[in-house]
C-alpha cells in the first residue's frame with residue numbers, strides 16, 4: 001500500500017511531462033510550393049511538430065515521401081490548398097513531388 | 112486517314128484566311144500580344160526581356176583534341192554507333208536513336224532484339240542532358256544509369272556485361288581509346304556508360320528560329336507563329352507551357368494524359384506506386400518536335416494536329432486522368448497557329464563528331 005502512491009505519482013509525473021512537452025513545444029511550419037519549388041530546402045523540426053504543405057502554384061502538386069522516418073502520400077491538390085503531416089519519429093524525411101521530380105526538400109526531425 | 116486530311120484542309124483554309132486578314136490590315140500587328148503566366152508577363156516581341164528564360168543555358172566549350180574529355184567523347188560516339196554492343200551484332204544505340212530521324216526512329220514504338228516490337232516509343236535524345244530524370248517513366252536519374260540498360264535488356268540489345276567487356280578488350284582500337292579516355296579505370300561497365308553518357312550530352316538543339324526570335328531577330332517568326340506562341344502560353348487557351356516549360360519545353364513532370372491504349376501501361380506507377388502516377392509518363396521536350404513523329408509514349412498520334420486534337424478533347428480514356436488535362440476550346444485558326452509555332456522549335460543539332468570507324472567486328 002505504501003508503495004502504490006509514489007508509483008502513481010511517478011506515473012502521473014511522466015504522463016504530465018510527456019503531454020506538457022508535446023503541447024508546449026509542438027511547432028507548426030508551413031512549406032510553400034511556388035514555381036515548382038519548395039520554399040524551404042531543409043527544415044529542422046522536432047518530434048510532434050506539424051508541417052503544412054501549401055500549394056501556391058497554378059498546377060497540382062503531389063507531395064510524398066518514402067523515407068524510413070516517415071512515408072506518406074498527400075495526393076494531388078490544387079492552388080490554395082494545404083495538406084499537412086505530423087512528424088513522429090526522429091530521422092531525415094526526404095520530401096518529393098511525384099509530379100515534378102525537380103522538387104526536393106528534407107525535414108530533419110530530432111527528439 | 113481521310114478524316115485527318117479533311118481536317119488539315121479545313122484548318123489550312125482557316126489559317127490562310129487569317130494570313131490574308133493580317134496582310135489586309137497590317138495595323139493589327141502593331142500592338143504586341145501579351146500573355147500572363149503565373150508571375151510572368153510575356154510580351155511577344157522579338158528579343159523582349161520577358162522572354163529570355165526560354166533560352167537554354169550555354170553549353171560547355173568544345174574540348175580540345177588532346178584533352179581527356181575529347182577522348183571520352185569520341186569513345187562515347189564510337190560506342191553509340193557500334194552494333195557490336197548487341198549480342199547478335201546488329202543493333203546499336205543509334206539503331207533507335209537515329210540522328211537522321213531526330214535521334215529517334217520514326218516508329219510508333221521501338222523495334223528491339225530480333226525485330227521484337229516493344230511497348231513504348233523511342234524518346235529523342237535531343238537536349239536530354241537537361242532532364243533531371245530519364246526514360247518515359249523516370250526510372251533512371253542519370254544518363255550514366257540509363258546508358259547500359261538498353262544494351263543489357265534482353266528485349267533490346269540483349270548483351271551481357273562479361274561478353275561486352277571481353278569483346279571490347281579484344282579490340283586494340285577500343286583498348287587504346289579506353290586508355291586515353293579513362294587512363295586509370297580502363298574498360299569497365301562504368302566507363303562504357305560514362306563515355307556514352309558524355310557523348311549523349313552533346314546532342315543539343317538551341318539554334319531554332321524560335322531561339323533566333325528570342326534573341327531579337329524579328330524575321331525569324333511569322334505573325335501567325337507568334338500568335339501560336341501566345342496560344343501555347345495562355346493558360347486559358349493551349350495551356351501548354353504549364354508542363355512544356357522554359358527553357359527546354361519540358362519540366363519533366365509526370366502526367367496521365369488520357370491516351371486510349373488497349374493494353375494499359377502503368378508508366379511511372381511501376382517505379383513510384385502512388386495513385387496519381389498510374390498511367391503517368393514524363394513530359395517530353397518539344398524541341399525539334401517536327402522531326403520526331405509519331406508522338407506520345409505509345410506513338411498513337413501520327414502528327415502534331417492529332418496531338419492538338421487529343422488535348423482539345425481533354426483526353427480519351429479518363430481513368431486516373433491528370434487534373435491538368437481539360438478540354439481546350441481552340442478555334443481552327445488557333446490550332447493552325449499553334450501547330451505552325453511548334454515547327455519553329457527545330458534547330459540543327461551540332462553534335463560532337465568524329466568519324467566512327469572502329470567496329471568490334473573488325
Ligand SMILES: [Cu+2]
Pocket residue numbers: 036060061062097098099100103
Ligand atoms: Cu509538383
